[in-house]
Amino acid sequence: MHDKLTQSHNIHPVQIVGAGPGAADLLTVRAVRCIGQADVVLHDNLVSADILALCRKDAELIYTGKKYGDAIDPVERQQHIHELMAEHAANGKKVVRLKSGDPFIYGRAAEEVRYLQEHNIAFEVVPGLTAGIAAASLCQVPLTERNRSKAVLFCTGHTANYDFEQLEALANMLRTGTSLVMYMGLSNLPKVIAKLQVAAGAETIYVTAVSQVSAPTQQTVTATLSEIEAALTSRPLPMPVVFIIGKYADLL
């Protein structure tokens, strides 16, 4: 049963596409096809040049990420992206909204999907490889392993703001072998480490930090929770960095 109100106006569905961790050959085949057919590509700052090179020569590429030092309010920036999607779709363009990693892992895709739904704009979402999972395979850090790590938790540096109850939950997870994949800025690290040390108690917890996952410049530093800050001070890693943390989060 279709309600008239829910019929979409646009000929081509807006495609919200996960661009994966960075390497062009870690895009899905479906993502490559979407990118290669797009009239307009709205892309974030972490989408690599190799990936943007897959766009048609005559495609309009619009950078929608944060520029260093710009004073744009995040809500306003997001609203602007929504309007760009709507405007170009209404003009009959094939619009790709290209997001690094996977759209639904820290990607604000939920907000974009809600906007498109509310405005009766047809769309589809194409999943992508999230950097943490790609890092695990590329560096051989097991995320789960039979009889060892039964679960893996994806979280952010905001973990540092967890209250006591949440931190206790995390402590239990860590003690029972769950790995954490943490997306955060390096500046958050000291605060997170301190909290995790409290949570982990006497357990030895490893941290593997992977910089620029899947790029030719990919680098990895592994140390224990108590040694990782010093390790990253003596060998600073370029951003972005993902962290895999846990009893079994050292390299195989």
Place this chain on the structure above:
Amino acid sequence: MHDKLTQSHNIHPVQIVGAGPGAADLLTVRAVRCIGQADVVLHDNLVSADILALCRKDAELIYTGKKYGDAIDPVERQQHIHELMAEHAANGKKVVRLKSGDPFIYGRAAEEVRYLQEHNIAFEVVPGLTAGIAAASLCQVPLTERNRSKAVLFCTGHTANYDFEQLEALANMLRTGTSLVMYMGLSNLPKVIAKLQVAAGAETIYVTAVSQVSAPTQQTVTATLSEIEAALTSRPLPMPVVFIIGKYADLL
């Protein structure tokens, strides 16, 4: 510094490749290339026919999954896979070990990597889309969302065996909005649901069950924790099914 002992014997590295959730166009470009060049492909039962069709016509395809009713011990089966990889690699073949989803999310890749390392066999691991993340994008269930779900936990039906302390940890996670992506057989569901109901207390928790993620036969059932069993009894879903569970795990 290379130790002679750690030099590998094989010309072509064994490629442990994530085959993604099922649809051939949700393979990564790198995975397609590996599969198309392989002399020998060792594949599991969840790898779709469309994906196997990407193998060379003269490639040797070896099914290494469980056959219904076979009496092979899992440890023995795994050992046999290791030996097949080693044997074909030693014979100069391009070997692809093709695993559904991502190799390091419930894929036993860690065991295979350890074996290859111990036997000085060169290898690489190619990440893949895990079914739970693909399901989220394809059905529009947000896994994380600003100010709502800050984290997402990948776990299995073994959660049902959690002790009280682990269950308390899970309860805290659920109450603070963390989504669970759960890989399990439907037969585990009643036990897991009962445990999660205890853990969730008075919170309304949604369950979205996605059957045969990314296949033309993909189906989705969403209900609350207290209603999901009845919903799946009246509309049984074909295997495999992944479950997304949480305060915000209903469809957008």
